[in-house]
Amino acid sequence: MENNQSKVITRRDFLNYAGKVGGTVAVWGAMESLGLLGHSLASAEEFQAPKKSDLTMANKNGKKIIILGAGIAGMTAAYELRKAGYDCTILEARDRTGGRNWTVRGGTTETEIGGVKQTAKFDKGLYMNAGPARIPQHHITIDYCRELGVELEVFANSNEFTYYYQENAGPLSNTKIRKGTIKTDARGYVSELLAKVADKASLDAPLSKDDIDRLRDYLKREGGLSSDFTYHGSNRRGYKILPGGGLQPGEVDTPYNFSQLLQSGMMNNISGDYSFQQQPMMFQPVGGIDQIPKALEKQLPGVITFGAEVQEIRQSSDGVRIVYQTKANGNTKEITGDYCICTIPLPVLKNIPADFTEPMKNAIKNIHYAETGKIAFQFKNRFWENEERILGGITTTNMDIAQIWYPSSGYLTQQKGVLIGYYNFGENAVKYGNLSLSQREALALEQGAKIHPQYKKEVENSFSVAWHKIQYNQGGWAEYTESDLKNYYPILNEPQGRIHLAGEHLSYLTGWMAGAFESARIVVSRIHKEVLKEGKSPATVG
């Protein structure tokens, strides 16, 4: 250690220190393997796409894989397997690929379970990403975008110029306040509080005097404190009057009262941006999230049968047999193959007769899927940019709508824009899901207008989706409790004879496209290994 000051060493310190190799390590590779480089984001296993030569050498060409569902998982599985020349067929119930990866444009239609037909009226060039919408850097989704040539742009997940807005939360209720302002005040007060007690060295912590000095110096910067370690406000929170040219130094406003700030609950939303999945920077495909399934689809000419609704999933020791109905004419058909990859979401799968074991059937029907919904509004003017200077990002509120998403493209130059007017979960999503389309629109307009009074004058049309009411999904994503992870998740991840489940629900990244990609890779590797082993130890049913 290079620090010559006498230092209090606690056991935790020691373990931390011993756990790392001390001193200078010059070799990048060595550090990588020692896990010392903060950037090493190793996957548990390196994926190897199946190769044609694998099959040829083992004399295993011609294997037929039936894949159920042309979402991310299904198409990725086909894409990877076809690299080795597997004969893949995808059965897709809808007339489009993507599954939950769905971009709604003008003319898009949807009818929810028990609902009326809805047709989007967005202008050309405008769209709504109705399901997934953003990608963090560490997700494998990024790698697939690179491989498939999908162009990315920044998704503005975190913008200090967006708002918090709270109701029934004390004196700061019913006031839209910029997130940067709240964060500045929060940091200021909290830093001040700790700086004062750090001074007293009354902390029950293994810090030397030098450490305390460094900590106070950090707190002064972190909080924007004055020289006496007090928070008096800061220009970081914004201005009452902006600094400008000439003799205009600008004027900073006084900070909010700390007790009122705490009462408002706004501070509790700050950490939402810290999660590893949501840290900046995040990304989206240019022109709609469905550029990803479109790029996959392009790699799968002739592979996908659309409008094919699976009726039965059967298997024997020799192969699989899928019974499906062609929606166009109601005819029943069958297709056979060597293996099946089933990516059908569990709430739908549980109602399809299948040759699974009882424990598997039990697991399938016990997993709850998230109720979640969104609405998108087309506005004839981008008032949030033109009048409120918000370019992208998310406003957060404790009203039912939960959040407002501003578009991350077409800044300033696009006349019109599509906002997400609510994106909620649980009981709020159930509530909105139970409303008619026009009731959803009315309620979201009413709530949103408290934040953006321009809503009513500028709105042109809307499109809403309640994922738990979408026929082939019946939920946004799988939600595993601790008990589910223990009792059901391992079963779901076991192949059922020749049938393998894949999808975001077979991952620790539920709700993210990366979960579907990762799961597909695992199943592809597993089947490929199985095929290469065939004849040595047979696949068994159940």
Add this chain to the structure above:
Amino acid sequence: MENNQSKVITRRDFLNYAGKVGGTVAVWGAMESLGLLGHSLASAEEFQAPKKSDLTMANKNGKKIIILGAGIAGMTAAYELRKAGYDCTILEARDRTGGRNWTVRGGTTETEIGGVKQTAKFDKGLYMNAGPARIPQHHITIDYCRELGVELEVFANSNEFTYYYQENAGPLSNTKIRKGTIKTDARGYVSELLAKVADKASLDAPLSKDDIDRLRDYLKREGGLSSDFTYHGSNRRGYKILPGGGLQPGEVDTPYNFSQLLQSGMMNNISGDYSFQQQPMMFQPVGGIDQIPKALEKQLPGVITFGAEVQEIRQSSDGVRIVYQTKANGNTKEITGDYCICTIPLPVLKNIPADFTEPMKNAIKNIHYAETGKIAFQFKNRFWENEERILGGITTTNMDIAQIWYPSSGYLTQQKGVLIGYYNFGENAVKYGNLSLSQREALALEQGAKIHPQYKKEVENSFSVAWHKIQYNQGGWAEYTESDLKNYYPILNEPQGRIHLAGEHLSYLTGWMAGAFESARIVVSRIHKEVLKEGKSPATVG
């Protein structure tokens, strides 16, 4: 107040509370004028562009304005004045517009004072923004981009996946660590420390028991603390092994030792992102920062005389007379007009004979300009994206290079990329400025390679700039001390008879394009008012 708990009211509380109108205020407009809406970013004065009708009605058409410098300030002044029909001529020493707003592309050349000619070798489509590079949402620059039709994209100023890297800073030296990891640990430990003392209610602060509870709840979320308010690490800091599909929950690493963290100094850089000028989201023009001067130039056909180096700035009670040299042939020319707007940076201006008062001349020569420099490297592969998963953003280090900027465009799809390899100030900038071009390259490569060992293998070419050595600038931006602001700044902002100074140096936004835009608007308004008043009270010299 809606809080029924008995509450300690301090004087500061009372002042804060009384300073705001309490209770619910439903009318947005009223709140706007009361300054209660966190979004009100009022300028000190609303700018009104001069109108043709103003001049016609006052019979003041035909006024001739000579503008020195075709940077942002000069061209904006001409642009706004021409809306009213003023006859504007801009004299520009260079053969291009933009001044410090300069995008270096393949073929761009520059020769620094006392230096050798440098020619950029960037591939088509790649570029370096050598001066300004990013725009916050509240700057008037955004409004001009909208008005002029300049397309914007996000400038990734803050990316948790970029690194801190410190030397001579304790046990965490010589280790690149992701910013998100450092921030998570810092928040964790600091939140833990405060949560523990908050529990004891030993804080010298006017917080009720409910407030303390809310504060601790906030700290738990903020720090990612366990139920006993201790920081044990968090998946927010990233993973040793990422969560994936199937049975891969991922593995979180242990946090850094807090004392080592404090010693490293990395925590002190965290607040750099909090300044009001640097908060997310920030923006850049698509295709280079010089899209802004190009768009202005397009509005000024026939207005700009290039290669015209100002030699003398003269005036009488009747008008102004500018003597300049055409660089092409060395000839001396003169141009006369009614008013002059001089945007020449002060270090250059101080050496040009001018009819200014002595106090003005004294002010001009006493303002220090920042030493600052950048280097850009073209790499044949975007290794930072492909291998380290960094898409845009800035790595920060205490090495001389100070920072590495990753490009905010062409993610994944562009094969090659241009990085900023250093961007430094003060004595580091002087040091690099004194090196030869190849020495700068070598030193920046050597330092950067400690963070990115791929540097040496992938580098193709470089281009460096030391702004204090650029002939027509001799500095990055004006740097005012408190004493300068008191003694010199007001003088600089006073018109000198018919001559008005404009530019970022005549603003509280020095170093930002917005300073130039704001200053130009002020001078335009001032001259226009002067013109309309003419004949009533004459403009005086000195």
